[in-house]
Amino acid sequence: MKVSYYPGCTLKTKAKELDKYGRRAAEALGITLEEIENWQCCGGAFTSASDEIATKLSSVRALAEARDKGQDLITLCSACHNVIKRTNDAMANNADFSMKANNYMKLDTPYTGETKVIHYLEMLRDTVGFDELAKKVVNPLKGKKIAAYYGCLLLRPGKVMAMDNPENPRIIEDFIKAIGAEPVIYPYRNECCGGYITLEDKTIAAKKSNKVLHSAAVAGAEMVITACPLCLYNLQKNGTEDLPVVYFTELLAEALGVKED
Amino acid sequence: MTELQMKEQVLRMSGVDPLKCMRCGKCSGTCPSYDEMEYHPHEFVYMVEKGQISKLMASDSIYKCLSCMACVERCPRGVEPGKLVEAIRLLAVRRQGANHLKPDDIPALLDEDLPQQAIVTAFRKYTK
Ligand code: SF4
Ligand code: SF4
Numbered sequence: 001m002k003v004s005y006y007p008g009c010t011l012k013t014k015a016k017e018l019d020k021y022g023r024r025a026a027e028a029l030g031i032t033l034e035e036i037e038n039w040q041c042c043g044g045a046f047t048s049a050s051d052e053i054a055t056k057l058s059s060v061r062a063l064a065e066a067r068d069k070g071q072d073l074i075t076l077c078s079a080c081h082n083v084i085k086r087t088n089d090a091m092a093n094n095a096d097f098s099m100k101a102n103n104y105m106k107l108d109t110p111y112t113g114e115t116k117v118i119h120y121l122e123m124l125r126d127t128v129g130f131d132e133l134a135k136k137v138v139n140p141l142k143g144k145k146i147a148a149y150y151g152c153l154l155l156r157p158g159k160v161m162a163m164d165n166p167e168n169p170r171i172i173e174d175f176i177k178a179i180g181a182e183p184v185i186y187p188y189r190n191e192c193c194g195g196y197i198t199l200e201d202k203t204i205a206a207k208k209s210n211k212v213l214h215s216a217a218v219a220g221a222e223m224v225i226t227a228c229p230l231c232l233y234n235l236q237k238n239g240t241e242d243l244p245v246v247y248f249t250e251l252l253a254e255a256l257g258v259k260e261d
Numbered sequence: 262m263t264e265l266q267m268k269e270q271v272l273r274m275s276g277v278d279p280l281k282c283m284r285c286g287k288c289s290g291t292c293p294s295y296d297e298m299e300y301h302p303h304e305f306v307y308m309v310e311k312g313q314i315s316k317l318m319a320s321d322s323i324y325k326c327l328s329c330m331a332c333v334e335r336c337p338r339g340v341e342p343g344k345l346v347e348a349i350r351l352l353a354v355r356r357q358g359a360n361h362l363k364p365d366d367i368p369a370l371l372d373e374d375l376p377q378q379a380i381v382t383a384f385r386k387y388t389k
């Protein structure tokens with residue numbers, strides 16, 4: 001099965017492992033991630049103001065390309081997913097924005113939100129199925145206590161992202177179970193790590209990140225997993241708690257036995 | 262622009278109706294940047310209602326919001342205060358020469374692990 005794939009700028013640079021293990025694991029599960037051509041950086045943040053048009057066009061371009069190929073659009077970075085999914089929602093539901101964006105783009109066929117934007121985790125849950133995934137695991141991560149870190153971008157705003165219950169999610173915990181490990185539930189799993197504030201004021205990012213890490217450590221976690229390169233950076237670089245933070249795709253590839261070259 | 266015009270602009274950009282607010286303070290209670298802000302999310306709602314936009318534009322609080330959308334998700338009345346913060350920050354940085362982050366600032370902020378995502382997002386949030 002082939003799907004369109006939007007890697008995003010960070011997965012080509014500082015977060016190469018998130019991408020590499022994601023592709024390998026997908027292949028092992030019978031899914032080929034076809035990188036869309038000429039994608040451009042989504043900008044990392046969706047601007048909720050409805051009079052912002054130009055900053056959303058790179059996402060519209062990616063969405064229209066997947067539509068033209070008749071494929072779903074798979075994302076992996078939490079930020080890309082948030083930006084592209086919210087842009088898609090605006091294209092489908094905000095007629096004024098959609099008209100202005102289409103006027104700029106002059107596509108052969110106007111785009112009105114037809115593409116389904118699916119995060120890699122949703123693909124595992126809904127296309128592969130966690131039960132099927134569990135059957136394909138060759139190296140179960142037995143006994144490992146893992147804390148899922150959702151952060152803010154995967155889940156909110158819940159009405160648009162619609163990935164899971166934004167206040168009590170389970171998709172990453174179900175993933176952790178599927179690869180044979182033990183999920184650790186902790187209060188700060190869906191609170192923000194500080195995000196881009198690290199460029200404005202590192203002490204704020206450190207405070208926020210340590211709250212998350214401390215919360216996970218107290219609950220007994222040995223490791224934290226994330227889908228977001230900026231979460232990983234903040235928790236590792238700005239946090240001081242001694243808890244490894246890794247991309248979920250790395251554990252997936254390990255469990256499927258495709259991590260090593 | 263007059264305060265009234267700015268208020269109308271902010272309401273239009275954000276789609277927020279401050280009159281729906283019942284002043285429960287839940288948005289501020291859940292805001293991860295509460296300690297860093299001079300004006301807190303519920304005050305943004307109140308001050309926009311009162312048309313005090315330039316005061317908010319001049320406050321550092323607009324650069325302390327993390328856009329985490331916790332206040333948007335958890336407001337029992339669906340007011341979405343975070344969208345007001347975003348609209349007011351945009352009004353501020355759209356002014357000539359008012360960018361909060363300048364390309365020349367970036368080299369000093371880099372380290373070898375900083376993801377590109379952090380830089381592009383900060384530019385989206387702090388500049389025009
Ligand atoms: S979210 Fe990030 S990593 Fe993803 S493309 Fe956009 S800016 Fe780049
Ligand atoms: S980087 Fe922090 S701010 Fe961003 S999603 Fe991750 S939690 Fe939220």
Ligand code: SF4
Binds near residue numbers: 282284303306
């Ligand atoms: S949570 Fe909503 S209703 Fe309560 S103070 Fe904030 S904006 Fe007003």
Ligand code: SF4
Binds near residue numbers: 293295
């Ligand atoms: S979006 Fe901004 S104001 Fe709202 S809770 Fe997050 S940091 Fe606070």
